[in-house]
Amino acid sequence: MMVSGISDGTTLALRMAINGLDARQQSIAANIANLETPGYRARIVSFEDSLRAALENGTPTDTSVMVDQSLAPTRSNGNNVNIDFELLAEKENVLRQRLVVQALNAKYSLLRTAITGQ
Numbered sequence: 001m002m003v004s005g006i007s008d009g010t011t012l013a014l015r016m017a018i019n020g021l022d023a024r025q026q027s028i029a030a031n032i033a034n035l036e037t038p039g040y041r042a043r044i045v046s047f048e049d050s051l052r053a054a055l056e057n058g059t060p061t062d063t064s065v066m067v068d069q070s071l072a073p074t075r076s077n078g079n080n081v082n083i084d085f086e087l088l089a090e091k092e093n094v095l096r097q098r099l100v101v102q103a104l105n106a107k108y109s110l111l112r113t114a115i116t117g118q
């Protein structure tokens with residue numbers, strides 16, 4: 001959702017980052033849920049390079065979120081989910097989400113101060 005007049009490049013970039021981090025969180029959850037599913041290949045989400053390129057072009061909304069299958073070695077049942085990696089990735093992703101939300105809150109706080117003078 002873009003609010004006309006108050007969405008600048010930084011706000012749009014932060015929103016695109018939230019979208020990518022949300023997709024990553026969903027993939028991590030699916031990977032963990034399928035830990036013992038035979039033949040399941042872990043999903044990996046990438047969006048940072050796309051966001052960086054979109055920012056360099058001045059069009060943060062052109063960010064794309066890519067979901068690929070992991071090429072990591074599989075166990076005997078064909079599954080390649082590594083629970084240690086997934087749990088670590090989940091923690092890192094949560095921290096990144098918090099940072100992005102804090103940055104958005106700071107932007108909106110500045111806007112609120114500009115409007116109300118308080």
